[in-house]
């Protein structure tokens with residue numbers, strides 16, 4: 036695989052600062068060694084202060100000023116912040132929460148993806164921007180909207196969503212003549228005979244909220260699939276407008292642990308995936324870390340959470356991905372907002388490059404003294420003096436002079452991530468707190484503790500050539516073609532728990548799961564467990580939270596202390612019938628690695644490695660120095676060793 040350049044950038048809001056300051060800002064950005072500057076994504080109110088009256092003058096001058104300093108602009112479409120006049124034009128464009136309350140104006144993302152009028156309004160502003168700036172010499176790339184899904188905005192229970200959902204369902208259950216939908220087919224597929232829930236017409240179907248007890252899980256899961264499709268459709272409409280007038284690549288900035296829409300589907304319409312990495316902001320409530328880990332990593336961030344998303348978005352971008360927003364200091368929005376350990380901004384930047392990022396952009400250039408994010412650090416303080424992160428960005432820029440090229444390489448291990456599986460677990464977790472994301476992340480962490488570099492793959496992949504091991508835990512709906520591809524892969528394959536546990540229409544399949552060719556296994560019963568009732572496994576580790584009873588003539592290779600099967604293997608295919616704790620997953624990874632001939636590493640706590648085609652990186656996430664096989668590493672230390 037050929038190499039690519041690594042570069043740095045920053046997010047900038049010219050509309051927040053006096054115009055007289057722009058040229059000096061641009062000069063300092065270039066002087067710091069930055070290449071990219073992202074602008075525009077919240078400035079609709081300044082681009083079009085009144086319906087149809089555009090004010091491009093300031094943006095023209097901003098683009099020209101930044102370009103004159105040698106910077107390349109990433110231009111964001113401003114559709115995450117529709118100004119008040121848009122809402123006055125379409126009072127019903129607001130997203131509606133599950134309690135039926137419309138979201139209000141006064142912050143951002145106050146729109147419903149399904150609202151036809153709003154989508155039209157977005158097409159208009161994006162088309163106007165693409166026409167004006169699509170061939171501007173300073174333009175380097177586009178960003179659509181900002182952080183789809185941020186602030187819980189994918190799911191909307193609005194009237195517009197209800198109408199669109201009914202139409203979408205008609206498409207899912209088409210009538211044989213192709214005219215409208217077959218409501219009988221939907222009733223049968225969902226099992227609506229249960230509790231007399233049959234519908235006479237698609238227009239009788241409501242959104243699955245405010246029911247007395249849970250709605251039909253088939254109904255809920257269909258609504259989550261629909262909601263995801265609406266995001267992809269919304270994004271696609273913008274992409275079409277941009278492509279009509281511009282050849283610059285198009286990105287979107289995704290987030291950490293946002294799973295409400297299928298990023299692979301959105302990514303298929305884009306050229307670059309990017310994501311917004313806030314390692315300290317995430318640690319408290321997105322990572323799932325224990326209180327002790329949160330304390331230990333409070334100023335460094337979780338050792339695996341960022342890496343997981345780097346690997347995920349590398350897959351979403353089909354190899355091309357960026358950090359669009361990198362935390363530069365304390366943020367304003369997490370439960371607690373500590374400052375990073377000195378060196379961490381440089382460390383996070385190199386970690387992203389080690390996972391193949393083309394560019395890392397810091398959020399933001401200067402801390403803004405007004406409005407919602409006045410407590411959010413930037414590379415500069417509000418008084419334009421350097422904040423601590425500026426020197427670290429400058430240091431990376433200097434280091435890139437001799438390490439600019441990155442050589443990608445296929446990792447030896449693959450891990451499948453399926454957004455629809457996350458929705459399925461959400462609809463039917465079976466036990467409090469059981470989450471598909473957490474299950475996959477637990478496997479990822481175990482692989483990383485053993486020193487593995489991992490490729491994350493979408494569930495659509497059928498060719499596993501080159502991988503020595505493939506992990507696919509928790510895929511509740513598994514198409515036969517994926518089962519066959521995994522069964523035929525020249526790799527050690529690990530599946531379960533809950534593999535193929537539901538049909539596409541959310542029923543228990545017959546024959547019973549996992550119905551896997553050649554495995555000779557039936558999951559005869561499932562149970563969820565209180566967190567305080569782990570089941571000990573012979574040889575070490577426990578099953579925690581979720582457990583399956585496995586019926587198979589094959590002798591189990593892990594059993595619990597009561598002699599019941601925990602994991603069985605036929606040839607290269609292994610099924611694990613429960614959620615293993617860290618100790619059990621470490622044993623599983625060691626077992627698979629030995630069979631697959633993978634090199635494993637005994638890493639000190641908090642140390643991780645990542646291989647590119649030309650380098651092995653070592654990262655010390657601890658707040659203290661450690662000894663590694665590659666040499667001593669200080670706190671926040673990074674080692675780059677040629678391979």
Ligand code: GAL
Pocket residue numbers: 181182185311313360366367368398408411
């Ligand atoms: C991101 C968002 C930015 C800014 C940032 C603050 O979620 O895209 O606009 O709000 O968080 O950390």
